[in-house]
Amino acid sequence: MIAADLYQADENTIERICALRDEAVAHATAASMAAWPELFARLGPRAQALCREDIAFHLDFLQPVLETGDLSSFTAYLGWLAQVLSSRGIPGDSLPRSLEDLEVFFAGQLGSAAAPVIAALAAGRAALAGGLAAPAYDRPCPSPWEEAEAFGDALLDGKGRDASALFNQALDRESSLPAAEVHVIQPALYEVGRRWQENRVSVAQEHLATAMAQTLMARGFGRVEPAPDNGHKALFACPEGNHHSIGLRMVADAFEIAGWSVHYLGANTPVTSLTAQVARFQPDLVGLSASLPYQLRGLRQAVAGLRASLADGCPRLVVGGLVFNQFPLLARSFGADLLGADALSASEAANSLFAR
Structure with missing residues (x-):
């Protein structure tokens, strides 16, 4: 048995875990509130909602582990969350305790079938105990030009x-x-994003920066002349649950400037709307984006929906985003292509692919 087999579950077990999701979150949240009553009393009602949200994220990040047997994305998430919680004054033992509470819940609900999820959660606790460094989700990062630092400050x-x-x-x-x-x-x-993770900027500042960047990208597009139509069509969307769309907008810009006819659907696109637009537009390529592991569930549903709805007429499917830059092997589990780590490399790879 290889190590990955310890964490990989069959489809039936994964479906049962998904069906128990709400009960698991409620169980672990109640256990956390019982363990730290003074903290929850001090922080007020919002603390309970945030606790539920974090524990739900545990399960979202855990699902790719159960599907692929690869623990790396889960431990990276735990390292990130540990830093976020620490920077906001949340007790350090609250995170491993919530994992242990989930172990207890699934053991009681699933019996022996819970072995993979218990092994993954236990491995996550062990990694935290060993001292997990916060991951750099921005790696690999394109080399910044001289304007980048001052631009970000502005x-x-x-x-x-x-x-x-x-x-x-x-x-x-x-x-x-x-x-x-x-x-x-x-x-x-x-x-x-790194400064937000370290609690050095607020959510409002992060949103302001993103909105200003999107405005400048739109103005910049008005200043350039795209290449002549190359006869190819591409559609880009962030599946339901993914609101991080600015990177995909960069990809869409690069394709359109290279001569592709592009439909860009943006963030949080429902599967039904996505499949209907693909059927209407009939692109040669559909690009779907996920920034973080918990968004992979929505992406997987989008890929399955496209293939089920369009069958032999399904265009070539491409996935990308930060999570695939960090964990490129995840693309294989979708049966999709991975063209590049950024807009430039993705556009160049697609041009070469379709030129052949």
């Missing part, structure tokens, strides 16, 4: 004119909107 300070001047400076120098997006906006927003 976004966080809400200085739109300064951010615009820096982005236009990069765009004028290189004459490439996709390159400026990848080497200025992308590193800057990764740094914003």
Whole structure:
């Protein structure tokens, strides 16, 4: 038996775990509230909601482990969450305790069938006890241009004119909107995300930075002339549950500038709407994005929905996003292509693929 077999569950067990999701979250939340009553009393009603949300995320990140046997995405998530909780003054033992509470719940509900989920949760606790470093979800990161640091600071300070001047400076120098997006906006927003993780910026600042970056990307697109139509069509969407769409917008820009006819559906696209638009547009390629492991469930449903609905008429499916940059082997479990770690490499790979 290889180590991965310890964590891999059959489809029936995974379905049972998904069906028990709400009960598991309620059980572990109640156990946490009983263990730290003073903390929950001090933080108020919002604390209970946040606890439920975190424990639900445990299960979202756990599902890819049970499907693939690869524990790495789960332990990376735990390292990230441990830093987030610590920076916000939450007791360090609350995280492993919540994993243990889930072990108890599933053992009682599933009996011997719970072995893979118990093994994965126990491995997560062991990794935390050994001292998990917070992962760098922004790796690999495109090399930042000279404007990137000041651009990110301007976004966080809400200085739109300064951010615009820096982005236009990069765009004028290189004459490439996709390159400026990848080497200025992308590193800057990764740094914003890192500061939020460390509790150095607020959610409002993060949202402001993202919104300003999207505005500058739209203005930049108005300044460039796309290549002539190359006869190929692509559709891009973030499946339901994924609200992190700015990276996919960069990919869509790169394809359109390279001569593709592009439909960009944006964030949180329901499966039914996605399949209907694909059937209507009939693209050669559909690109779907996931930023974090818990979004893989929605992506998997989108892929299954497209294949079931379109059968032999299903276009080539491509997946991408931060989670696949960190854990590229996950793409295999979707039966999809992985073209590149950023908008430039994805566009170049697709152009070469369809040119052949």
